[in-house]
Amino acid sequence: MLCARCKKAQATFIVKVIVDNQVTETHLCLPCADAEGASAMPPAVAGLLSLLGAVPPPPKAAPARCASCGLRWTEFKKTGILGCVSCYDSFAEPLKGLLKEMQGAVKHAGKASPNAKRSLDAKRRTDETASLKRRLDEALRREAYEDAAKLRDQLKKLKSP
Amino acid sequence: MILSAMLRVKMAWARPTGPRHEVVLSSRVRLARNLRSRPFPLRAQPADLAAVLKDSFAAAVASPSTAQAARVRLEDVDAVDREFLVERRLASRLLTETPVARGVVVGDREVLSVMVNEEDHLRLQGVDSGLCLEDLHAAVSRADDELGERLDVAYHPEWGFLTACPTNVGTGLRASALVHLPGLALTGQVNGVLQRLGAAGLIARGHYGEGTKVLGDFYQVSNARSLGPTEAELVKSVSDHVETLVRGETKARTELVRGLGKTRLEDMVFRAVGSLEHARLMTYEEAMQHLSAVRLGLSLGWELPTDLTTVNELTVLAQPGHVQMLAGKELDGPDRDFLRATLLRGKLQN
Ligand SMILES: [Zn+2]
Numbered sequence: 001m002l003c004a005r006c007k008k009a010q011a012t013f014i015v016k017v018i019v020d021n022q023v024t025e026t027h028l029c030l031p032c033a034d035a036e037g038a039s040a041m042p043p044a045v046a047g048l049l050s051l052l053g054a055v056p057p058p059p060k061a062a063p064a065r066c067a068s069c070g071l072r073w074t075e076f077k078k079t080g081i082l083g084c085v086s087c088y089d090s091f092a093e094p095l096k097g098l099l100k101e102m103q104g105a106v107k108h109a110g111k112a113s114p115n116a117k118r119s120l121d122a123k124r125r126t127d128e129t130a131s132l133k134r135r136l137d138e139a140l141r142r143e144a145y146e147d148a149a150k151l152r153d154q155l156k157k158l159k160s161p
Numbered sequence: 162m163i164l165s166a167m168l169r170v171k172m173a174w175a176r177p178t179g180p181r182h183e184v185v186l187s188s189r190v191r192l193a194r195n196l197r198s199r200p201f202p203l204r205a206q207p208a209d210l211a212a213v214l215k216d217s218f219a220a221a222v223a224s225p226s227t228a229q230a231a232r233v234r235l236e237d238v239d240a241v242d243r244e245f246l247v248e249r250r251l252a253s254r255l256l257t258e259t260p261v262a263r264g265v266v267v268g269d270r271e272v273l274s275v276m277v278n279e280e281d282h283l284r285l286q287g288v289d290s291g292l293c294l295e296d297l298h299a300a301v302s303r304a305d306d307e308l309g310e311r312l313d314v315a316y317h318p319e320w321g322f323l324t325a326c327p328t329n330v331g332t333g334l335r336a337s338a339l340v341h342l343p344g345l346a347l348t349g350q351v352n353g354v355l356q357r358l359g360a361a362g363l364i365a366r367g368h369y370g371e372g373t374k375v376l377g378d379f380y381q382v383s384n385a386r387s388l389g390p391t392e393a394e395l396v397k398s399v400s401d402h403v404e405t406l407v408r409g410e411t412k413a414r415t416e417l418v419r420g421l422g423k424t425r426l427e428d429m430v431f432r433a434v435g436s437l438e439h440a441r442l443m444t445y446e447e448a449m450q451h452l453s454a455v456r457l458g459l460s461l462g463w464e465l466p467t468d469l470t471t472v473n474e475l476t477v478l479a480q481p482g483h484v485q486m487l488a489g490k491e492l493d494g495p496d497r498d499f500l501r502a503t504l505l506r507g508k509l510q511n
């Protein structure tokens with residue numbers, strides 16, 4: 001039997017996985033099995049593909065293909081591989097159902113990427129600046145100059161951390 | 162050049178120094194990452210792939226964890242070298258079949274490495290001896306943070322790190338351990354044990370030969386999910402289950418050397434030693450069987466003409482690509498089997 005991943009070498013690995021008491025088998029050659037072990041996961045992929053068969057197509061309103069990379073939902077159903085980051089937005093609805101089924105969760109609880117942390121920090125700073133400005137205006141209206149001076153200092157600090 | 166030099170360097174994971182090394186050969190942690198602005202590798206144009214490779218190598222040079230690492234562009238090395246990288250678990254078939262604009266970054270002792278333009282733009286991995294998933298995760302995660310400071314990594318507030326295949330989305334993490342379970346296999350318990358792992362949400366894979374018998378009783382155990390739990394929870398879950406496997410295997414080995422089974426076990430192990438010391442032709446499958454038996458004998462503390470490091474290394478060196486690397490050229494089956502037998506004889510006699 002040929003390897004299910006590279007479809008070139010002879011399969012010497014049988015990957016068995018039990019999902020809901022169903023045993024699924026994937027046949028792989030040694031390097032592919034190893035690459036999968038090191039990286040992706042054949043049993044999960046096999047499980048994904050069988051799930052994809054059961055997932056309804058995206059609703060009519062949703063695009064049939066990703067606006068950014070052009071991947072069709074039907075292509076994804078065949079390979080289990082998305083085309084680009086925007087595919088996650090283009091197919092958000094059906095993917096949400098799929099992730100729930102496959103991963104049992106739809107919310108990431110692990111660490112955030114440094115750039116996401118950076119943009120989160122930036123957002124927090126903008127929010128805080130807006131709130132300080134509001135309070136400063138209010139303090140000036142009340143003629144509470146001591147409070148206003150403190151708020152001004154805080155604003156300055158926020159601008160140049 | 163670099164690759165032939167690597168053949169002489171001992172792989173960090175082959176040293177029998179890691180925790181639980183009698184049962185756990187090696188631990189591995191990998192993180193899948195992608196750059197926001199480029200299509201995933203399998204859908205990317207050559208120009209996209211080239212840009213990802215260039216940016217990733219530049220980020221690797223600038224990151225403390227990978228600054229000293231070797232950077233290999235797969236199109237710059239020949240077929241034998243590529244096969245070598247595959248067997249050394251540093252590259253995958255996907256990288257070597259289409260080597261243009263694909264690469265690997267290989268750190269000191271091959272503990273930390275990065276595949277560029279595999280199924281995902283970046284696959285960071287850490288491999289080391291014994292059961293050490295927590296430490297490896299810390300090292301890989303640090304390298305990931307450093308690269309993440311220099312690259313625009315795709316991250317979704319709900320779904321975490323975005324990956325080409327939704328089976329990896331979220332943490333992008335796969336923690337796995339390569340375990341040697343001859344005791345459980347010989348006492349007929351291995352299938353039940355693996356089934357329980359499956360029920361607990363883990364994945365166990367065996368390495369099969371022609372038939373249904375597992376080659377050398379080596380199994381890989383890893384987490385099944387990537388989204389939901391934190392990285393630390395996923396790593397701990399795999400680590401805890403592997404600890405349970407180690408206890409089961411150790412108990413099985415103790416039972417095997419008690420009573421009537423001992424002579425049968427000795428016969429199997431010493432026959433394996435004899436074959437490795439004297440055979441003139443040996444297939445990879447046969448070599449794995451014998452190496453597994455010898456490894457069992459060594460871990461029981463028996464006096465044998467070899468040691469665990471050598472046996473661990475031989476499970477890698479006996480692979481077809483490594484044998485060809487030693488020969489410096491591509492070889493036919495019978496030539497490979499001859500060279501493999503010669504290699505094994507040499508290693509066991511010194
Ligand atoms: Zn897309």
